[in-house]
Amino acid sequence: MLELFALSVIRKAFVASVLVGLLLPLVGNFALMTRTAFLGAGIAHIAFAGVAFGIMLSFSPLLGAFLFALLSVAFIWYAEKRNWITYDVGMSILFSFFMALAILFLGLTKQYSGEAMSYLFGSVLTVSTVDIILLFITVLLFSIFVGVFYKELFHIILSRDLALASGLPVDTFTFLMLLFMTISVVVSMKAVGALLVFGLLVMPSAAAYRLAFRFHRMILLSLVFGLISSIAGFFISLTLDIPSGAAIVIIAFLLLIISFIFSRK
Amino acid sequence: MAEIIFNEVTVSYGDSPVLKDLTFVVEKEEFVIIMGPNGTGKTTLVKTLLGVKKPDKGLVYVLGCPVQKVCPHRKKIGYVPQFQSIDPDFPATLYDVVLTGSYANLGYVKLPGKEEKEEALRLIEEVGLKGMENHPFGRLSGGQQRRGLIARALMGSPRILVLDEPTAGVDLASQNQVRSTIQEIYKRTRIPVLLVTHDINPFLSLVTKIVLLGYGKHFVGGKEDIIREEILREVYGEYVRVIEVAGRKYVMTRDYHYA
Numbered sequence A: 001m002l003e004l005f006a007l008s009v010i011r012k013a014f015v016a017s018v019l020v021g022l023l024l025p026l027v028g029n030f031a032l033m034t035r036t037a038f039l040g041a042g043i044a045h046i047a048f049a050g051v052a053f054g055i056m057l058s059f060s061p062l063l064g065a066f067l068f069a070l071l072s073v074a075f076i077w078y079a080e081k082r083n084w085i086t087y088d089v090g091m092s093i094l095f096s097f098f099m100a101l102a103i104l105f106l107g108l109t110k111q112y113s114g115e116a117m118s119y120l121f122g123s124v125l126t127v128s129t130v131d132i133i134l135l136f137i138t139v140l141l142f143s144i145f146v147g148v149f150y151k152e153l154f155h156i157i158l159s160r161d162l163a164l165a166s167g168l169p170v171d172t173f174t175f176l177m178l179l180f181m182t183i184s185v186v187v188s189m190k191a192v193g194a195l196l197v198f199g200l201l202v203m204p205s206a207a208a209y210r211l212a213f214r215f216h217r218m219i220l221l222s223l224v225f226g227l228i229s230s231i232a233g234f235f236i237s238l239t240l241d242i243p244s245g246a247a248i249v250i251i252a253f254l255l256l257i258i259s260f261i262f263s264r265k
Numbered sequence B: 001m002a003e004i005i006f007n008e009v010t011v012s013y014g015d016s017p018v019l020k021d022l023t024f025v026v027e028k029e030e031f032v033i034i035m036g037p038n039g040t041g042k043t044t045l046v047k048t049l050l051g052v053k054k055p056d057k058g059l060v061y062v063l064g065c066p067v068q069k070v071c072p073h074r075k076k077i078g079y080v081p082q083f084q085s086i087d088p089d090f091p092a093t094l095y096d097v098v099l100t101g102s103y104a105n106l107g108y109v110k111l112p113g114k115e116e117k118e119e120a121l122r123l124i125e126e127v128g129l130k131g132m133e134n135h136p137f138g139r140l141s142g143g144q145q146r147r148g149l150i151a152r153a154l155m156g157s158p159r160i161l162v163l164d165e166p167t168a169g170v171d172l173a174s175q176n177q178v179r180s181t182i183q184e185i186y187k188r189t190r191i192p193v194l195l196v197t198h199d200i201n202p203f204l205s206l207v208t209k210i211v212l213l214g215y216g217k218h219f220v221g222g223k224e225d226i227i228r229e230e231i232l233r234e235v236y237g238e239y240v241r242v243i244e245v246a247g248r249k250y251v252m253t254r255d256y257h258y259a
């Protein structure tokens, strides 16, 4: 199997899997702790509508995905801040509306679109160098963000009230976290698929939550689980010739079950 | 200048004012109780003091600085929030939580050093939780969590201590521990304390001022002015009684079966 690594397409796919396996679980810790994880699922589907939009009008699907996802999240953040809606309700509404749009766009496009399907189900072998560069930059920026502002992020997660009282710009941090979640979901879609992004976002950090008694350990554990899932999933998919997104999420799920069994909580 | 000044402060949510033209000052070494029925704006008063909630009208000065400006003195307020339940599995130890009390003073990027870490351990001991620093915070009892948050509030030697119902929802024995922790801190540090509580009797001997909030009205004064049946009844209704035993006043409710 290792001789396959002579192929650049396999090497790229492997690198993309590893980056996604780090990025989504890292973001997932914050999504889980701020109870915004469901936004991740919504963002992926809204972004998929953007993909369909891009394909329909023959421009970059990735650009369409960014456009739709960022605008929606900015709107939801603002609406929640103004007490118009909660994240859950806002996202539920946009989730289904944008899925309707996605289906509409795909219908209008007429010809069968393999490209749309690769975003929906994930197709790590079609990941381009640009995709990998975007993934890498996102991993780098988010890691720096978490590293530099760990104290502040922990404070907000522990208690919004205490963080506000100590003078932190909580809304700005919340917005930045949502922004990173949005970007992370969009750049990961090609590799694991819009339908499966949520799994890698939530499962490793949920597993880590079962085991860790301190937040920095939870983050480290979630990264370990994410890496195991993505690397093992990648090799299993190569060996058994099954879609890698599915393999990765199934491994992540098994790790979650194991962590429930070994949890001392 | 007084440590805290509220001057004709009006605070609302939407169109309905919660606090209306509230004026009071807190001098050095004062022990102030903020009391009143549910929903009369006690927490709102605290948030306004902290600069989290903006007043529609009026001025709030804390340690000589208007709170709406970016005041370095805001970091000098130790704050214990009203009880919020925390997930028992939340990934933080008591020590982690207490240490967050140093974050405001550290500012961005700088991490707690040896000094802050030792201070956290010393304060954990001071509130009677020695040896529990590595316990998951969410697994502590309600009373222990409250004392942990008091230790957190004392990080960095605040110049004012504000506590929002620290004894609510805590069992009798733990209430006693929380109360005596507050009393000891006040006696040792003599920093002004603002205490929101329904549990006034144990604190009456220390109290120098009371802010009594009612629906659409409020009273501010010393305990001789406020702990009187005719005043309390304006806010709480006719079942309130003030009794005096061995020279000390107690606020009670008259059991209406015997009324």
Ligand SMILES: Nc1ncnc2c1ncn2[C@@H]1O[C@H](COP(=O)(O)OP(=O)(O)OP(=O)(O)O)[C@@H](O)[C@H]1O
Binding pocket: B013, B018, B036, B037, B038, B039, B040, B041, B042, B043, B044, B045, B082
């Ligand atoms: N974020 C908010 N948005 C809208 N209304 C609010 C908000 N927070 C508080 N209120 C309203 O303001 C009023 C005062 O609330 P506040 O929490 O200050 O009361 P309180 O005296 O602390 O009550 P309690 O004894 O229950 O703690 C209440 O009527 C409440 O419904």
Ligand SMILES: [Mg+2]
Binding pocket: B042, B043, B044, B082, B164
């Ligand atoms: Mg309150």
